[in-house]
Amino acid sequence: MPNCPKCAAEVAAEDNFCRVCGSFLHRQGQRPRSNTVQQLISEYRQAIADNPDDESARYSLGLAYLYEGQPAAAAEQLVEVTRLVPDFADAYAKLAIAFS
Ligand SMILES: [Zn+2]
16 A cells, blocks of 8 residues: 555555645656646546546545645535535545635
């Protein structure tokens, strides 16, 4: 299991953003699936268009928007995540950041 370079939390191999601190996870020695956060955002948006109840895609999109400095767009997704998964603690933590 790899670790986030910023907060050292364990991250899943397929995660593009740290679920704890929201850092964009650049992977060394591995071709990234997507080159830019903007590309990731369009991938997540497509995933949500295909399945509006995909809380994982919504959470990742929220993190991507936070990373891009778009807290209002992030909050919109994170609110949906907490509606879909009311005990998703990290989503509330990121919402607090989005509203700060
Ligand atoms: Zn982290």
